[in-house]
Amino acid sequence: MSADLNGVDTVLLDVDGTLVDSNYWHTIAWQLAFAGIGEPQSAWRLHDRIGMGGDRLVAAVAGDRVEQEHGDELRKAWKDRYDDLLDHVQPLPGAADLIRELKRRGLAVALASSGRPDHLEHARARLGVDDCLDAVTTGDDVDSSKPAGDIFALALERAGGDSALVVGDSPWDVEAGHKLPAPVITLRSGGFGESRLREAGASEVFDDPADLLAGLERLLRRR
Numbered sequence: 001m002s003a004d005l006n007g008v009d010t011v012l013l014d015v016d017g018t019l020v021d022s023n024y025w026h027t028i029a030w031q032l033a034f035a036g037i038g039e040p041q042s043a044w045r046l047h048d049r050i051g052m053g054g055d056r057l058v059a060a061v062a063g064d065r066v067e068q069e070h071g072d073e074l075r076k077a078w079k080d081r082y083d084d085l086l087d088h089v090q091p092l093p094g095a096a097d098l099i100r101e102l103k104r105r106g107l108a109v110a111l112a113s114s115g116r117p118d119h120l121e122h123a124r125a126r127l128g129v130d131d132c133l134d135a136v137t138t139g140d141d142v143d144s145s146k147p148a149g150d151i152f153a154l155a156l157e158r159a160g161g162d163s164a165l166v167v168g169d170s171p172w173d174v175e176a177g178h179k180l181p182a183p184v185i186t187l188r189s190g191g192f193g194e195s196r197l198r199e200a201g202a203s204e205v206f207d208d209p210a211d212l213l214a215g216l217e218r219l220l221r222r223r
C-alpha cells in the first residue's frame with residue numbers, strides 16, 4: 001500500500017521498537033524464560049517474532065506443544081525477566097519530538113501498543129508526551145493481538161479519527177495496519193531489516209523516529 005496520506009487525520013504509533021528501544025530486551029527476557037523451562041531458543045528466532053502478541057509468540061517460536069504445556073508459565077517468566085531489565089529501556093532518538101510535531105501539525109496521535117499495561121506505563125513515563133496523546137491501547141483491550149487488526153482499529157476509534165497512518169517496526173504492524181486498511185510506515189529501530197519490512201508491504205522505511213521526523217515534511221507534502 002502506498003503512503004497516500006490524503007485525508008489522514010490520525011497517526012497510530014506502535015510502542016516497542018518504534019518509540020522505545022525495547023525489542024532486544026524483550027528478546028533477552030524471552031530467551032531467559034525459555035531457558036528456565038529447559039526449552040532453549042536462539043535469540044534470533046525470538047527476535048524474529050517480537051512484535052506479535054505474547055499470546056502468539058510461544059507457539060510461533062516453539063510450537064503448539066510448548067504453548068500448551070508451558071505457555072502461561074513462559075509469559076509469567078518473560079514478564080518477570082523483562083521487569084528486571086526495565087530500567088535499561090529508553091526512548092529511541094526523536095521519539096518524543098516526533099509525537100509533538102505530529103500533534104503540532106494538527107494530527108490526532110494514539111499509542112497503539114499490544115503490550116502489557118505496566119510496560120506501556122513505563123514507556124509513557126519515559127516519553128513524557130501524555131499531553132499530546134489522544135488515545136492509548138494495550139494488549140488487555142482486545143482479544144486478538146497483532147497481526148490481527150483489532151488494536152489499530154480500537155486506537156483509531158478511541159482517537160475519534162476516520163483515516164489512519166500506522167507507524168511501526170515489525171512485519172506484524174504492517175500486516176495489522178493493512179487490515180484497517182491504512183498505509184504503514186516502518187522504522188528499522190526494532191531490528192527488522194529494510195527488505196523484510198518492504199516485503200511485508202511497508203510503504204516507507206526509516207531508521208528511527210528521528211529519521212522519520214526529518215522526513216516528515218516530504219511525506220506530508222503529499223497530502
Ligand SMILES: [Mg+2]
Pocket residue numbers: 014015016017018050051168169170190
Ligand atoms: Mg513493535
